[in-house]
Amino acid sequence: MTDTPAEDLKTVVLDARHRAAGGRMVPFSGYSLPVQYPTGIIAEHKWTREHAGLFDVSHMGPSLLLLKEKSGDAQKDHETIAALVEPLVTGDIRGLKPGQMRYTLLLNDDGGTLDDLMIERPESTGWGGALYIIVNAGTKEADWARIEAAVAGRATLHRADDGGLLALQGPEAAAVAEDLIPGVTALGFMTGGSFKWGGTDLIVTRSGYTGEDGFEILVDAKYTAQLWDALLADPRVKPIGLGARDSLRLEAGLPLYGHDLDETVSPTEAGLNFAISKRRREAADFPGAARILREFAGDLSRLRVGLLVDGAPARDGADILGPDGTAIGKITSGGFSPSLGRAIALGFVPKAFATPGTRLAVSVRGRSQTAEVAPLPFVPHRYYRKPA
């Protein structure tokens, strides 16, 4: 959330749609966005877990990074553009196969996290030397400036945040998407492609941030409302606001930038070692590698954990208390889990307290409430992984 005055808030292409649907508009990352529709956060959350939820995430930062001087050899051009971006992030970008997407982290020189982001290598042969990069809304200007500085004129960054980015998530998302965009279910989790729809081209990735199977669809501004309407015409689909988006990602144990990740938190502390690709680890060629490899080897002062909290929700900033009642860490995001019907939270504790089952406490309004370290995710992921 930001303190941007209402008159300075940006609006998304679907603003009128959200208002017409009874969306309660709130400021978020400089945009006016619906926190919920009339049915409410819990109903929206459950609908997404059981059917298909449609999220307007057009405030985020989709972009295309295109190599300027292409050799004509798609593989070689990919390697060239990957080499420009890799010094900023932890992921093996060079190793991406056409159509493959990776969750990665943009780091500062101390190994602290500037953003978490998705990078995809577009699949079609005409797209050699291109990367589809989706960053967070609150960090997009700084991220893009950092990427542009790093590529130093050898590639151009085209921001694509003037149209629509829609996320369709839930167990019925695949059936819904296939009806509307034939062929789209050929994608497996964390892959993407370009699909013709009506008179336009959609960039679709099988990804999302709810823990469910689903898709994220980049659509031109002129077609955004049409696609939104077409998806909502399916009775399996309902629009879902920011409130349920947050409770879904919290249950999925996924970190939220600005809360669970910030410039002080390393990927290892955040439990995101999977995002530090093996090749990069071995080469130790990413920002803050010295710190992160030391932490990776076990010299770690704190670790992100899940907590099952008894009683009132413990929210961002609440103290986590050790067995002797002293503060050992802080909650970084927390709230109510509609699926579990109880309070859950993410926070950081010293490694000695990070084992699932460890009994801790949290301080809520000056009172201690019991809490237990829980394995993440709180609710199992149901991504669609294609059979090899």
Next chain:
Amino acid sequence: MTIRFTKDHEYLRVEGNSAVVGITNFAQEQLGDIVFVELPAVGKVLKQGDEAAVVESVKAASEIYAPASGTVTEVNAALSGDPALINADSEGAGWMFKLTLSAPAEVDGLLDEAAYAEISK
């Protein structure tokens, strides 16, 4: 029986020297799904404007203030098992606590239904 309101969207339903406190229908709509309620201890002495209870929605915690001074005589135990009663019927089954008023004259300073309807448009 008289019903009065605060600008913070609490209601006070007065019957003689005692009163029932809760949040208005407008307030529950604004808060959205209520998932947890923290109520005062029976016997607690509250001054007008004291923080008396907390209502947690999925998104945030909101303090509930005592609309008038008094001693808590009863709390709505049903809310601990079913906090959504406040969403379903905030001015009926979703009441929060009862007070014995220690300064009944304070009631006169609260908003009546017409005045509250103006601020909750």
